[in-house]
Amino acid sequence: MKRLLIYVVLSVMIKPVMADVDSRLIQMNCQICHSGGTTRLAQFKGLPETERVIVLRDFKTGKRPSLVMGRLLKGLSDREIEQLAKRIDL
Numbered sequence: 001m002k003r004l005l006i007y008v009v010l011s012v013m014i015k016p017v018m019a020d021v022d023s024r025l026i027q028m029n030c031q032i033c034h035s036g037g038t039t040r041l042a043q044f045k046g047l048p049e050t051e052r053v054i055v056l057r058d059f060k061t062g063k064r065p066s067l068v069m070g071r072l073l074k075g076l077s078d079r080e081i082e083q084l085a086k087r088i089d090l
Helices: 002-014 023-034 040-044 049-061 069-073 078-087
Strands: none
Touching: 023 078, 049 069, 049 078
8 A cells, every 4th residue: 555655646746747748849750751841731721720639639549540640649648739739830
């Protein structure tokens, strides 16, 4: 019981330290494929931020089929997806 209590306390204390990845780093990974205007980032053009979040979450859940995007987005938290949607600027 004592070990469980220590584990819970430590996990609560450590969680803020393990904050979400900076959205700039995530965006840099996106640019590997999506730079130069040769890929489908155009689908985000003119979409409000809330719509961009929906599209990214749909990739993550598999609702929107993809070969790569779903796999990449599964590693992101909902907060990170929201931050990324803010950074997508076309």
